[in-house]
Amino acid sequence: MEGLGKTFPGPKGGRPVQALREVSFTVAAGEYVCLLGRSGCGKSTLLAIVAGLLAPDEGRCYCGDERITGPDRHRMLMFQEPALFPWLNVLDNVLFGLSFVDNLTPGEKRNRAEHFLELVGLADCLNFRIHELSGGMKQRVALARALAPDPDILLMDEPFSALDAMTREQLYEDLQKIWQQTHKTVLMVTHNVREAVCLGTRVLALERPGRIVADHAVTLPYPRGMNDVALAETAAHISGFLRQSEENGGQA
Ligand SMILES: Nc1ncnc2c1ncn2[C@@H]1O[C@H](COP(=O)(O)OP(=O)(O)OP(=O)(O)O)[C@@H](O)[C@H]1O
Numbered sequence: 024m025e026g027l028g029k030t031f032p033g034p035k036g037g038r039p040v041q042a043l044r045e046v047s048f049t050v051a052a053g054e055y056v057c058l059l060g061r062s063g064c065g066k067s068t069l070l071a072i073v074a075g076l077l078a079p080d081e082g083r084c085y086c087g088d089e090r091i092t093g094p095d096r097h098r099m100l101m102f103q104e105p106a107l108f109p110w111l112n113v114l115d116n117v118l119f120g121l122s123f124v125d126n127l128t129p130g131e132k133r134n135r136a137e138h139f140l141e142l143v144g145l146a147d148c149l150n151f152r153i154h155e156l157s158g159g160m161k162q163r164v165a166l167a168r169a170l171a172p173d174p175d176i177l178l179m180d181e182p183f184s185a186l187d188a189m190t191r192e193q194l195y196e197d198l199q200k201i202w203q204q205t206h207k208t209v210l211m212v213t214h215n216v217r218e219a220v221c222l223g224t225r226v227l228a229l230e231r232p233g234r235i236v237a238d239h240a241v242t243l244p245y246p247r248g249m250n251d252v253a254l255a256e257t258a259a260h261i262s263g264f265l266r267q268s269e270e271n272g273g274q275a
């Protein structure tokens with residue numbers, strides 16, 4: 024990302040809203056980067072630009088040497104709400120994610136879909152209808168659907184915020200395993216400092232109007248548990264840093 028800026032026209036008669044200002048950073052292949060920040064600081068806007076769903080007003084965004092100009096199956100986005108198709112069963116939802124991959128036979132697509140559903144712990148639920156699933160199961164299907172086309176980059180926008188704490192903790196555990204097995208580059212939005220420290224190799228903090236105010240490497244070994252003392256200490260350190268930054272008007 025090089026000097027990204029985005030301003031939305033404000034509500035009728037209101038002032039324009041600057042969502043991002045001079046955002047620059049690089050993510051290396053295989054990193055798990057968590058974007059942290061309060062509501063409205065531009066996290067989803069930034070993710071939508073990386074996904075190619077939104078064009079920046081200023082700056083440029085590259086994936087490798089290629090400029091991002093639109094969506095691509097090598098950059099899959101997973102939303103806060105699972106956004107599954109209720110008229111398809113679990114397997115068909117994942118197969119839908121593979122419909123844009125043309126170098127696979129129908130049999131290979133099915134094997135691949137089953138493989139990823141197994142990876143997210145849903146091997147026994149292939150024929151379930153979406154309304155028969157819990158919130159956590161739906162997010163697992165959405166994760167399998169995003170992973171199945173074998174994207175280079177997985178983009179996740181607060182994927183766990185609608186789930187209860189126990190379901191979330193189980194998913195943190197599973198996601199760490201999946202990330203280690205698949206070696207994906209991940210860019211994940213969250214407003215939860217502990218979640219960011221639990222999952223990420225790096226935490227980027229954004230502040231209003233969308234600019235990066237902190238870039239922390241997290242070197243704790245995996246697997247990480249939400250109640251690990253070292254994790255709590257790192258999260259407290261980052262929270263303290265952000266509080267300080269806010270008090271100083273983002274100049275910490
Ligand atoms: N399509 C849009 N049209 C107008 N304004 C927008 C649009 N999308 C976002 N904004 C504004 O841009 C700012 C950043 O929004 P964004 O959704 O990126 O924030 P966020 O950090 O993801 O917040 P949250 O944590 O609540 O999801 C907000 O002030 C929002 O009102």
Ligand SMILES: [Mg+2]
Binds near residue numbers: 066068180
């Ligand atoms: Mg958002």
